[in-house]
Amino acid sequence: MESNSMETQQLHSSQKEAIKKITEFLGESNETDIDEWLVDLNNLFSIMKFKDETTILETMGKLTGSALRWYQENLRSFTNWNDAEKPLRDRFKEFTSDSQLMQEFFTFIKKKINRLHHFMKMLSGNIDKLDNSLLNNKLLQSYKLV
Known part of the structure; x- marks a missing residue:
């Protein structure tokens, strides 16, 4: 005991x-x-x-x-x-939880960058989609002016 x-x-x-x-x-x-x-x-x-x-x-x-x-x-x-x-x-x-706040901040920034990247791709895609003949016509017009 x-x-x-x-x-x-x-x-x-x-x-x-x-x-x-x-x-x-x-x-x-x-x-x-x-x-x-x-x-x-x-x-x-x-x-x-x-x-x-x-x-x-x-x-x-x-x-x-x-x-x-x-x-x-x-x-x-x-x-x-x-x-x-x-x-x-x-x-x-x-x-x-500063580390969590930082993580949330980086996630927020990453989303913004991804959206901007997507927008830029979309914008450049639209430029790529312009009819080559239209671009050629514009180039020819500029040469004619010279």
Whole structure:
């Protein structure tokens, strides 16, 4: 019985150490991306086989600043981890995902370039489609003027 209690204490101590290694999330720009942070958190809590209630409370311990204030204000609405995780991600995604914003910007620019390229091809295709005889007539007219 005593060794079981000692093993439980060691396990609990190991869990505390592992949780300490997860960085605190402040919810500010230029910080760890919320998705990356939640993946680390979920992986750890999954290994530890935490129940939803424990996961919700342990997550609060890893939040600071505006992220902690927001979480505490919404804590009563979290009945399971999914109820907490999705709103947390949605709330702080816009502030921490510069890489996603850059990706969206490049996608937007790429679409604009593709449209411009398509327009230029269409325009040059229209020039190519001009009747050669029309071009020849224009050339002949210009020679006649000379």
